[in-house]
Amino acid sequence: xxxxxxxxxxxxxxxxxxxxxxFVPEILHETLAELREAFDEARQDPAFWGTxxxxxxxxxxxxxxxxxCPSLTRLLGGAKVYVKREDLNHTGAHKVNNVMGQGLLAQRxxxxxxxxxxxxxxxxxxxxxMAARLGLACTIYMGEEDVxxxxxxxxxxxQLGAEVVAVKEGNRTLKDAINACLRxxxxxxxxxxxVLGTVCGPHPFxxxxxxxxxxxxxxxxxxxLEVAGQLPSRVYACVxxxxxxxxIFTGFLDDPATELIGVEAGGRGPDTGLHASRLAGGQGTSGxxxxxxxxxxxxxxxxxxxxxxxxxxxxxxxxxxLLAHLHQTGRVRFESATxxxxxxxxxxxxxxxxxxxxxxxxxxxxxxxxxxxDLSPQDTVLINQxxxxxxxxxxxxxxxxxxxxxxxxRQRAAGYDA
Amino acid sequence: xxxLVVGYPSLDANWSMLQAMDRAGVDLVELQLPFSEPIAxxxxxxxxxxxxxRSGTGWREYFDLxxxxxxxxxxxxxxxxxxxxxxxxxxxxxxxxxxxxRMSGFIVPDLPPEEGGELYAVARxxxxxxxxxxxxxxxxxxxxEIGRHASGFVYCAARTGVTGRQTDVSQGLGDFLGRCxxxxxxxxxxxxxxxxxxxxxxxxxSAEIAIVGTAGTEVWLEQGLTGYEPYLDSLVAEAT
Ligand SMILES: Cc1ncc(COP(=O)(O)O)c(C=O)c1O
Numbered sequence: 001x002x003x004x005x006x007x008x009x010x011x012x013x014x015x016x017x018x019x020x021x022x023f024v025p026e027i028l029h030e031t032l033a034e035l036r037e038a039f040d041e042a043r044q045d046p047a048f049w050g051t052x053x054x055x056x057x058x059x060x061x062x063x064x065x066x067x068x069c070p071s072l073t074r075l076l077g078g079a080k081v082y083v084k085r086e087d088l089n090h091t092g093a094h095k096v097n098n099v100m101g102q103g104l105l106a107q108r109x110x111x112x113x114x115x116x117x118x119x120x121x122x123x124x125x126x127x128x129x130m131a132a133r134l135g136l137a138c139t140i141y142m143g144e145e146d147v148x149x150x151x152x153x154x155x156x157x158x159q160l161g162a163e164v165v166a167v168k169e170g171n172r173t174l175k176d177a178i179n180a181c182l183r184x185x186x187x188x189x190x191x192x193x194x195v196l197g198t199v200c201g202p203h204p205f206x207x208x209x210x211x212x213x214x215x216x217x218x219x220x221x222x223x224x225l226e227v228a229g230q231l232p233s234r235v236y237a238c239v240x241x242x243x244x245x246x247x248i249f250t251g252f253l254d255d256p257a258t259e260l261i262g263v264e265a266g267g268r269g270p271d272t273g274l275h276a277s278r279l280a281g282g283q284g285t286s287g288x289x290x291x292x293x294x295x296x297x298x299x300x301x302x303x304x305x306x307x308x309x310x311x312x313x314x315x316x317x318x319x320x321x322l323l324a325h326l327h328q329t330g331r332v333r334f335e336s337a338t339x340x341x342x343x344x345x346x347x348x349x350x351x352x353x354x355x356x357x358x359x360x361x362x363x364x365x366x367x368x369x370x371x372x373x374d375l376s377p378q379d380t381v382l383i384n385q386x387x388x389x390x391x392x393x394x395x396x397x398x399x400x401x402x403x404x405x406x407x408x409x410r411q412r413a414a415g416y417d418a
Numbered sequence: 419x420x421x422l423v424v425g426y427p428s429l430d431a432n433w434s435m436l437q438a439m440d441r442a443g444v445d446l447v448e449l450q451l452p453f454s455e456p457i458a459x460x461x462x463x464x465x466x467x468x469x470x471x472r473s474g475t476g477w478r479e480y481f482d483l484x485x486x487x488x489x490x491x492x493x494x495x496x497x498x499x500x501x502x503x504x505x506x507x508x509x510x511x512x513x514x515x516x517x518x519x520r521m522s523g524f525i526v527p528d529l530p531p532e533e534g535g536e537l538y539a540v541a542r543x544x545x546x547x548x549x550x551x552x553x554x555x556x557x558x559x560x561x562x563e564i565g566r567h568a569s570g571f572v573y574c575a576a577r578t579g580v581t582g583r584q585t586d587v588s589q590g591l592g593d594f595l596g597r598c599x600x601x602x603x604x605x606x607x608x609x610x611x612x613x614x615x616x617x618x619x620x621x622x623x624s625a626e627i628a629i630v631g632t633a634g635t636e637v638w639l640e641q642g643l644t645g646y647e648p649y650l651d652s653l654v655a656e657a658t
Contacts, residue, residue, distance in 0.1 A: 013532070021533065022530065023501055023528045023529060023530065023533065024457070024528060024529070024530070025458040025527045025528060025551075025553075026458065026530065026551045026552070026553050026556065026564070027553040027555055027575060027578055027579070029530065029553075029555070029556065029559065029560060030555045030556060030557060031555070169461075169464050169465070169468065170454065170455075170464075170468060175455065178454075179457050179464075180453055182457045183457065183460070183579070186458075186578060187578050187579035189555070189578070286505075287502045287505055287506065288501045288502045288505050288528070289454075289455045289500070289502050290455055290457065291457070291528070298502070298506075300503040300506065301476050301477055301503065301506060302453070302503050302506035303453065303454045303471060304454040304455060304503065328605050349577070
């Protein structure tokens, strides 16, 4: 079954309401036109979605299950808790859904090289994996700050054969890596596809990425009917750029009784300036940057603020235009979770259910844990576990203040000095 | 046409650069308003944008400098910057500010012509030129489309990519400029990687305006005013 859903398709020019569009240097005009055409053709080819789902099941490990969580349900004392397990994908996150799809597109278009930006490193690892699998050359741009925080992912990207470029401009995080990719692409487009990692950037990227990530929602809807016997009352997903959220939400957009909740990074708190909450709390404003119109965290003169989150993958200034639109129309509610709440939720998920969500995903858990006690046992909630947490071991061990881990690191380091 | 990022390396340096341009007989100057996400710029202008912002250059400093240039110098200035700055000011206020600083128009590289409707209408009412950009990757049909919006002059990007890298002016440029010429009757300006009097000589006959960006700022940074003045003189001598 092809992922064709009018309710989340953009209008003319790639607009979702007033958000979206394509604001890029003229040099990229024909490139984006070529991509739009290739994507439209692929989508109308009934075999394409089939090739995609085959690759996803034979290589990436789909379908991922929906897991019932009886202990958390007992502990929270409200709605029944279910978790969609995107952490079980090859490379450990939902990123692979998008990357494999765009890889197939690159092949169809005859490109021999891919480039990508990455924040947490998950999208970079997924892209490097795809490039290795499909035989494409691969360059990954990553902010210098993120290279330092997520070095294990850098290691894996390099082992997979990708070139990793540390971006030294701006605040050296995800947004700067996106700018660097757009610049590379402006020179390399004849043989290169930019594999954008989330539902942001110029049209058609938000549409392409939503299309591939919609596999999460399609699966999840059917699985909830099967496993829980009903549609969820609420669906929770964390929102960096918004791809895992868009992916799971699209499955339920036409089910008005299912409430959709996007959870942004509250960082150190909404009043500290150290967060990435664009929609929750109303600090974001409409603007145009990085190729599209959306809600950004910016000052009155349109300069982007620095953002912050304990989860590198949520640390972004913009948000997918589809989500900005669904927020404006009231279809999706936005909340935020602070670093402290997130670490506490991670601890609960590990101790009570043996789940190890990524710090990003733990934002969705945190918001759900806050709200589940107020729901009734007839209700069900579905949390999207977008990725697994082992990549975060350094950050988590720090946040939990684990002394034995520190001692282990000291011993390892001493071993190298000797 | 020459270029500077307002606030980089400093507002004082900008003023000295403008005076030097005026003395050398440069006729058009692009004044770039710094933005935090300059996606059409190469590494040295990216750095310039960020450093200008860090040292506190905002709209006020920008329009003060433009106003002072209009009052004291013989140059024509042009706004260059990113669309978000325009969006936040609002089209009407943006155009009024430009008109007040007697600027001749604007180049906004991340605003495609099909999105320019409202802004272009306000601009025309104040006799400001929305300068369009043509690139070597544009199809003939796209060049025609851009040509329909052309006003003042067209900025022809001499190669693919972002600002700052060297361009081999000989390679395929003539063909491209020929296609631009078919698509519009306004003068053609050529920029991206134009750095030397030789580059300018090579454009003679196929373009009306040579646009020197990154190279000028580099000369200023490396040699200061003493190197900048003769550099500008050598460019202007070739251009006239
Ligand atoms: C595990 C995980 N979840 C979520 C995200 C956030 O991205 P998005 O909002 O596009 O799903 C990331 C990004 O790197 C991630 O690695």
